[in-house]
Amino acid sequence: MFEGEIPSDIYSLPKLQDLNIWHNNLSGRIPPEIGNLSSLTILSLAGNKFRGSIPSEIGNLSSLVELYLSSNQLSGSIPSSMGNLGRLTILYLHFNNLNGTIPLEIGNLVNMQVLVLGGNHLSGIIPKSLGFLKNLDTLILSGNQLEATSFAEWSFIDALSNCTHLRILEANANNLGGMFPKSIGNLSKNLQGLNFFQNQITGSLPAEIGNLNLSAIIMQSNRLSGTIPKELGSINRLEKIRLGDNFLTGEIPVDLGNLTKLSTLVLDNNKLYGPIPTSLGNCPLISLRLSTNNISGSIPKEILSILSLSIIFNVSNNSLTGTLPLDIGKLNNVVTIDVSNNSLSGDLPSTILECQVLQYLYMQNNLFQGSIPHSFSELKGLQVLDISRNKLTGRIPLFNTMSFLNLSNNNFEGEVPVSGVFQNFTAFSVSGNSQLCGGLPELSLPSCTSKSKRLTKKFIVVISISGVFFCFMLLVCLFAICRWLQKSRGFSDVDSHIMEQYRMVTFAELFRATEGFSPANLIGKGSFASVYKGKIDWEGHEEIAVKVLNLHQKGASRSFMSECEALRNIKHRNLIKILTSCSGIDFQENDFKALVFEFLPNGSLENWIYPKADEATLQRLSLNQRLNISIDVASALTYLHHHGETPMIHCDLKPSNVLLDHNMVAHVSDFGLSKFLVKTASSSSLRQTNSATLKGTIGYVAPEYGMTTKVSAEGDVYSFGILLLEMFTGKGPTSDTFKEGINLHKFVEMALPTRIAEIIDPYLLMEMEESSGTDVSTDESKMRMLECSTSVFRVGILCSKESPKYRPRMEDAMNELINIKDAFLRLAV
Numbered sequence: 001m002f003e004g005e006i007p008s009d010i011y012s013l014p015k016l017q018d019l020n021i022w023h024n025n026l027s028g029r030i031p032p033e034i035g036n037l038s039s040l041t042i043l044s045l046a047g048n049k050f051r052g053s054i055p056s057e058i059g060n061l062s063s064l065v066e067l068y069l070s071s072n073q074l075s076g077s078i079p080s081s082m083g084n085l086g087r088l089t090i091l092y093l094h095f096n097n098l099n100g101t102i103p104l105e106i107g108n109l110v111n112m113q114v115l116v117l118g119g120n121h122l123s124g125i126i127p128k129s130l131g132f133l134k135n136l137d138t139l140i141l142s143g144n145q146l147e148a149t150s151f152a153e154w155s156f157i158d159a160l161s162n163c164t165h166l167r168i169l170e171a172n173a174n175n176l177g178g179m180f181p182k183s184i185g186n187l188s189k190n191l192q193g194l195n196f197f198q199n200q201i202t203g204s205l206p207a208e209i210g211n212l213n214l215s216a217i218i219m220q221s222n223r224l225s226g227t228i229p230k231e232l233g234s235i236n237r238l239e240k241i242r243l244g245d246n247f248l249t250g251e252i253p254v255d256l257g258n259l260t261k262l263s264t265l266v267l268d269n270n271k272l273y274g275p276i277p278t279s280l281g282n283c284p285l286i287s288l289r290l291s292t293n294n295i296s297g298s299i300p301k302e303i304l305s306i307l308s309l310s311i312i313f314n315v316s317n318n319s320l321t322g323t324l325p326l327d328i329g330k331l332n333n334v335v336t337i338d339v340s341n342n343s344l345s346g347d348l349p350s351t352i353l354e355c356q357v358l359q360y361l362y363m364q365n366n367l368f369q370g371s372i373p374h375s376f377s378e379l380k381g382l383q384v385l386d387i388s389r390n391k392l393t394g395r396i397p398l399f400n401t402m403s404f405l406n407l408s409n410n411n412f413e414g415e416v417p418v419s420g421v422f423q424n425f426t427a428f429s430v431s432g433n434s435q436l437c438g439g440l441p442e443l444s445l446p447s448c449t450s451k452s453k454r455l456t457k458k459f460i461v462v463i464s465i466s467g468v469f470f471c472f473m474l475l476v477c478l479f480a481i482c483r484w485l486q487k488s489r490g491f492s493d494v495d496s497h498i499m500e501q502y503r504m505v506t507f508a509e510l511f512r513a514t515e516g517f518s519p520a521n522l523i524g525k526g527s528f529a530s531v532y533k534g535k536i537d538w539e540g541h542e543e544i545a546v547k548v549l550n551l552h553q554k555g556a557s558r559s560f561m562s563e564c565e566a567l568r569n570i571k572h573r574n575l576i577k578i579l580t581s582c583s584g585i586d587f588q589e590n591d592f593k594a595l596v597f598e599f600l601p602n603g604s605l606e607n608w609i610y611p612k613a614d615e616a617t618l619q620r621l622s623l624n625q626r627l628n629i630s631i632d633v634a635s636a637l638t639y640l641h642h643h644g645e646t647p648m649i650h651c652d653l654k655p656s657n658v659l660l661d662h663n664m665v666a667h668v669s670d671f672g673l674s675k676f677l678v679k680t681a682s683s684s685s686l687r688q689t690n691s692a693t694l695k696g697t698i699g700y701v702a703p704e705y706g707m708t709t710k711v712s713a714e715g716d717v718y719s720f721g722i723l724l725l726e727m728f729t730g731k732g733p734t735s736d737t738f739k740e741g742i743n744l745h746k747f748v749e750m751a752l753p754t755r756i757a758e759i760i761d762p763y764l765l766m767e768m769e770e771s772s773g774t775d776v777s778t779d780e781s782k783m784r785m786l787e788c789s790t791s792v793f794r795v796g797i798l799c800s801k802e803s804p805k806y807r808p809r810m811e812d813a814m815n816e817l818i819n820i821k822d823a824f825l826r827l828a829v
Contacts, residue, residue: 131159699733721799
């Protein structure tokens with residue numbers, strides 16, 4: 001955590017060989033005196049706040065082997081004097097504000113192995129002199145404004161063919177245009193990836209790429225045209241092909257089926273036509289995206305037999321026909337299936353029940369007919385199901401609670417259920433089904449009566465409106481015109497509001513803000529995610545907290561979706577404030593998901609209850625602070641349970657999920673397990689049937705969760721009670737102190753009311769001692785503090801009762817704590 005400038009004394013150490021002060025808060029300029037350190041072999045100033053230009057005197061360090069200046073705020077151009085560093089093997093200049101061109105003198109660094117210039121504002125062409133770096137292993141130029149429009153300006157590719165050790169070449173997110181040169185096939189046989197996505201490259205993909213031994217071809221978001229060269233099928237090591245968002249035409253080459261290591265195939269948003277090759281069934285794909293093309297024919301059974309498909313199968317927005325084969329059930333590891341906006345027909349496959357990992361199923365705008373198989377309602381993990389705009393008939397089965405169910409514009413009939421997902425009006429749509437009745441009042445559907453009564457009523461209605469038919473039609477037309485005018489005027493405003501609600505953020509920005517997700521910036525780690533502190537100048541926030549999901553952990557994606565859904569619906573001063581989210585890919589083309597929150601400098605409540613040994617004299621919570629924090633947390637839960645737009649349960653309340661801002665105001669965080677609440681038909685209590693798995697953390701989870709699939713508001717009340725007892729005793733619910741059937745609840749209950757001084761947090765006792773310096777039992781102010789703590793303990797005992805029916809509502813617990821605090825403050829005056 002060093003701050004300030006580099007001490008000038010350092011520059012008078014001519015024998016210094018290694019100066020490594022990376023990842024601190026050092027600032028100021030890099031002075032010319034740096035050139036005095038003539039013996040330096042390693043210089044690392046990365047990850048600080050250095051400003052200004054790179055001094056040309058750095059070229060005097062003729063012994064330098066490694067130079068790291070990345071992740072600072074350096075500006076200006078790269079000094080040509082760097083060409084004097086003949087021994088240099090590693091040069092990191094990425095994530096700064098450097099501009100100008102790449103100096104030709106870089107070609108003098110003949111021993112260079114790793115050259116990273118990404119994430120700057122470099123412009124101009126890529127110099128051919130890079131071809132002199134014959135030992136070059138890694139060249140990263142991504143995230144600049146480098147250009148190429150002509151054959152001559154692409155000649156750097158010819159030059160790089162001299163770099164026979166080149167393994168990594170990345171030039172993503174630049175302004176490279178023109179046609180890809182055929183000489184690309186002459187590059188090093190060690191080259192792992194061809195990463196040129198998000199440029200403006202035109203023309204066809206050269207067949208000569210087949211000469212390389214690549215593991216990844218990443219060329220999406222360009223302007224490529226022509227066909228996909230069949231020669232790609234000869235690259236045995238190929239694992240990833242990403243060519244989406246181009247203008248590619250022709251058929252998908254059958255030869256791609258030869259790629260026995262291909263795990264990712266992304267060809268969406270092109271102009272491809274023809275059938276889906278059955279040969280792709282030979283590839284161990286985990287992600288297949290062919291959406292928004294002109295692909296025709298049926299969905300091959302061979303594709304549905306790719307057992308490795310686990311991320312997504314997306315063939316939406318094409319011209320596919322035929323039925324959806326029963327083999328769809330073989331995709332029992334996939335999270336997302338999207339066959340929407342095609343011309344698929346026939347019945348919905350009942351074998352979908354075998355896809356127990358499935359979370360998102362999109363089948364809308366096809367020609368499916370028949371009724372919904374009962375198996376669809378038995379998919380326990382399903383979050384979104386859209387089968388709208390088909391020709392489905394029959395009655396609507398009961399679906400469990402999910403994020404969204406769309407059954408609109410079909411021919412369903414009969415009564416709409418009122419339990420499961422149908423309890424939440426905003427979670428489903430059944431519009432455009434004229435034969436439905438019943439359901440929630442908000443649907444405004446007719447009540448379900450006998451057939452004869454319905455016929456009589458229909459006859460009466462027809463007779464009664466026949467005289468005003470033309471008036472009615474006129475009103476409808478006028479209403480439609482008004483709505484059209486309103487939408488035409490308001491669409492851009494609404495759309496703009498949605499787009500502006502959360503600022504877009506990229507992986508590169510978060511990578512830079514967290515200094516490459518440095519361990520030094522790691523501030524928390526859980527089962528599904530790691531949280532990093534980041535530095536950014538963004539909408540009034542200089543510091544952010546970045547929660548990066550561990551997508552290899554089962555359930556992490558679901559946790560991400562749950563937290564996004566929860567946080568976009570809630571807003572309260574005692575809830576963590578989300579700034580935005582990021583869902584994309586990292587520099588290695590792996591899926592990446594993160595949430596960005598405001599940074600709360602005082603950390604978690606857990607760190608204050610259990611301070612580290614070297615922080616014990618600093619991190620002590622006073623009685624008044626503990627009261628305020630408990631009221632803050634109770635206020636947040638009261639809002640979630642009773643006053644939010646959609647009532648919600650947190651499901652994982654514990655000290656590590658309560659964060660404190662600079663004013664020690666508490667903010668409840670981590671909504672990865674949260675669930676929306678619904679009111680049951682037989683009770684006014686708030687409950688939701690969700691999962692057979694335990695919801696929460698051992699010690700804080702309500703005991704009834706071990707015996708039922710229902711989570712409830714009372715479960716949150718129990719967790720709050722345990723947290724309250726923990727705050728005032730300084731003992732966690734799984735402490736080694738508790739043995740032989742004694743838990744935290746019983747431990748406190750047995751001490752009430754006469755032995756409070758024996759169980760209260762020692763730090764609170766110290767505060768009481770310091771308040772007057774006399775014995776605890778005789779001092780009046782201490783007695784008031786003990787009485788206040790006793791009252792808090794009583795609230796904690798009530799909230800953590802074993803039976804949920806004896807626990808108070810969260811709102812009542814909050815009001816009781818407010819009364820306790822008011823009484824304590826009045827007596828202290």
